[in-house]
Amino acid sequence: MSSLMECILKRRSIRAYKPDMVPQEALETILKAGTYAPTANDRQTPIILAITNKEMRDKLSAMNAKIMGKEGDDPFYGAPVVLVVLADKTKSTYLYDGTLVMGNLMLAAYDQGLGSCWVHRAKEEFESEEGKAILRELGIEGDYEGIGHCVLGYPAQDLPEAGPRKDNYVYYIK
Amino acid sequence: MSSLMECILKRRSIRAYKPDMVPQEALETILKAGTYAPTANDRQTPIILAITNKEMRDKLSAMNAKIMGKEGDDPFYGAPVVLVVLADKTKSTYLYDGTLVMGNLMLAAYDQGLGSCWVHRAKEEFESEEGKAILRELGIEGDYEGIGHCVLGYPAQDLPEAGPRKDNYVYYIK
Numbered sequence: 001m002s003s004l005m006e007c008i009l010k011r012r013s014i015r016a017y018k019p020d021m022v023p024q025e026a027l028e029t030i031l032k033a034g035t036y037a038p039t040a041n042d043r044q045t046p047i048i049l050a051i052t053n054k055e056m057r058d059k060l061s062a063m064n065a066k067i068m069g070k071e072g073d074d075p076f077y078g079a080p081v082v083l084v085v086l087a088d089k090t091k092s093t094y095l096y097d098g099t100l101v102m103g104n105l106m107l108a109a110y111d112q113g114l115g116s117c118w119v120h121r122a123k124e125e126f127e128s129e130e131g132k133a134i135l136r137e138l139g140i141e142g143d144y145e146g147i148g149h150c151v152l153g154y155p156a157q158d159l160p161e162a163g164p165r166k167d168n169y170v171y172y173i174k
Numbered sequence: 175m176s177s178l179m180e181c182i183l184k185r186r187s188i189r190a191y192k193p194d195m196v197p198q199e200a201l202e203t204i205l206k207a208g209t210y211a212p213t214a215n216d217r218q219t220p221i222i223l224a225i226t227n228k229e230m231r232d233k234l235s236a237m238n239a240k241i242m243g244k245e246g247d248d249p250f251y252g253a254p255v256v257l258v259v260l261a262d263k264t265k266s267t268y269l270y271d272g273t274l275v276m277g278n279l280m281l282a283a284y285d286q287g288l289g290s291c292w293v294h295r296a297k298e299e300f301e302s303e304e305g306k307a308i309l310r311e312l313g314i315e316g317d318y319e320g321i322g323h324c325v326l327g328y329p330a331q332d333l334p335e336a337g338p339r340k341d342n343y344v345y346y347i348k
Contacts, residue, residue: 002178004175004282005207005282009210011212013212033179038292046343048343052348096322100276103212103277104182107182111177148270163216170209
């Protein structure tokens with residue numbers, strides 16, 4: 001277990017993964033962290049798809065690559081686990097709510113000794129007929145928008161150093 | 175210093191504050207946590223206004239109350255410090271980027287023994303002529319959208335318990 005500040009300062013986006021599966025206990029802790037993200041008025045508008053099934057993981061990867069115009073690539077960098085956060089877009093704060101879930105997932109992944117990376121284009125994926133069919137098969141009804149993929153696994157690269165923060169990130173009004 | 179999971183599970187939105195000022199060191203640690211949030215391609219599209227000046231804090235509170243249609247109220251719950259996150263809306267990921275900054279600020283506030291709460295309507299505030307003038311006076315150029323206010327201070331209430339998480343927050347695809 002790491003301190004909050006260590007997780008915040010040391011977490012980096014990992015873009016190369018070993019194929020080894022993530023232990024179930026680590027996965028459940030990470031998912032719990034996601035569900036405890038604050039949401040406006042505690043409405044809990046997001047949901048999380050926790051994908052460890054290789055067939056589904058590869059299917060989403062192919063859909064994502066196609067949206068990017070790079071068919072044949074793996075936008076999930078070989079990660080064996082993909083967590084997809086979606087949120088109920090009929091609620092005005094859905095995008096903020098879903099993003100806070102993503103933030104907790106990435107921090108908890110670092111805390112569990114795993115790498116993670118936010119991969120975009122979940123919006124386009126679940127706007128497609130193929131994406132909508134996946135939700136239907138899971139019994140998910142309603143108007144959900146894809147917020148992001150948090151891919152998870154053991155890093156197959158060294159942890160990169162954080163780049164410098166920009167000048168003028170913070171303006172003090174004292 | 176608390177563990178990541180303690181911060182995630184115990185942090186709550188605080189809606190009543192003592193007037194006591196936040197120590198400078200705690201404020202700087204919280205701001206540092208914000209600036210280390212991940213942003214797409216490390217573009218660091220957000221900025222943070224760190225407001226400890228009472229006049230400016232009260233001015234924003236009044237603007238916020240007016241937008242809410244509740245003039246005379248203090249939507250900042252008496253908190254002495256207001257951190258406003260804005261992000262460069264010419265970049266497609268600005269809203270996700272800015273929200274991840276907000277998430278780190280709220281977690282770090284808990285870690286520093288402080289209460290925090292996300293207060294909305296920053297978007298409308300900084301779309302107004304009055305809001306734009308505040309940015310101009312700070313020398314901030316460009317097209318920034320208000321993402322949220324993270325109000326900070328010592329809680330004047332007990333820490334509420336977390337409500338139950340909803341059923342079907344997580345869907346496993348094994």
